[in-house]
Amino acid sequence: MTRRPFPLADLVPPALKPYLLDFHWDVGLLHSLELPTVELHVSELAHHLDLPFWAYAGRPFQVTPRQVAADPARYADQWARTLAADLRHSLDVVRRPDQRITVLDGVHRLLRAELEGHWSVSVRILAWEELDRIAVRGAGHRA
Template sequence: MSASMRQPFPLLEIMPPVLNDVVLDFVWDQQKLWSLHLPVTQVSVAELEWHLDLPMWSLNGRPFVLTPKEVAQDPERFRDQYARTLAADTRFPLHLLVRPNRLTVLDGLHRLLKAGIEGRKTVLVKMVPPARLDDIAKVRTRS
């Protein structure tokens, strides 16, 4: 599939530049991601914790304004996200995209935050090679 066939991520124009090398520029399907047959391994929480400082979550309908670290630091103020974090099932691996310079979380940010809150040293992960991105991409609809 060519990149032009992928459904573009609709919030790219308002996304903060700090997320440019973290968030994919196209819409992907979570069920397709979860159905990829990839080996499970472990990665240290320390290697991934930089994600917790990124404004990945919405607040009051505004995207890209809340960091997971802010949620952990003020669970009373951010009750919904904190509850979602505590409910996350860390038995399921995170999905990480293998990029040239670092690993980035595709799916599992709440599980990563929970692992950090619980003081875990490692998390289960599945590494997604860039060659598999077409397998999870949503395709543009013809109009």
């Protein structure tokens, strides 16, 4: 069976295409994996905060984390999620073949870490070759 395509692919803005995976993946599968954990400088991941990852007014890919931080009253839902983000949990990232790191899960935690002036964050690194371990296959079935 092949990987299911990313369900919102037609809505992804060009700025996000180099960051989002092109297939449907399961965050529960990701969290269940035993992965190596390292500390990375917040500055190494901070460019993610300028990308429109987050939904607004029921539409995906509308607002960047830094826009949320600049206007928390307007983006109250995403701001609340940021304030509730638990920095005791590592971010989940994937290391791409070109060695770039892409955040898979944890952008709210990354924003909170930056806002609180943290120098580093804990990250769990999924190797690019291991992506099949989080892929959703077929018609909604996990791998």
